[in-house]
Amino acid sequence: MFTVIYQFQVKLGLEKAFIEGWKGLTELIYQYEGSLGSRLHRENETSYIAYAQWPDKQTWQNSGKKLPDSADLFRQQMRASCEKIETLHELVVLEDLLQEKGFGFVN
Numbered sequence: 001m002f003t004v005i006y007q008f009q010v011k012l013g014l015e016k017a018f019i020e021g022w023k024g025l026t027e028l029i030y031q032y033e034g035s036l037g038s039r040l041h042r043e044n045e046t047s048y049i050a051y052a053q054w055p056d057k058q059t060w061q062n063s064g065k066k067l068p069d070s071a072d073l074f075r076q077q078m079r080a081s082c083e084k085i086e087t088l089h090e091l092v093v094l095e096d097l098l099q100e101k102g103f104g105f106v107n
Helices: 015-033 057-061 070-080
Strands: 002-010 038-042 047-054 082-092
Touching: 002 015, 002 057, 015 038, 015 047, 015 070, 047 057, 057 082, 070 082
Parallel strands: none
Antiparallel strands: 002 047, 002 082, 038 047
């Protein structure tokens, strides 16, 4: 498995637009490009961190060619709401111990 970590510096007041754009684009990337999904985290008021998982680096590198035209609207929305978008890390997963729920918790 392959993971990419991104940082987004969001313009103050455009947080909601950024999140909507990020969600829309991420869902399309999952549906059309073979990603394993992504999680978005807020670091502070204007800094957001996301990590996306992929089956392998090659799938990630080849992504972007199968997206529908609607992806451009989400890309534009994200870019317009950000001061800066940066890829921080490209990582190969060695072990994965993330769980859906805490140990001993019953849902």
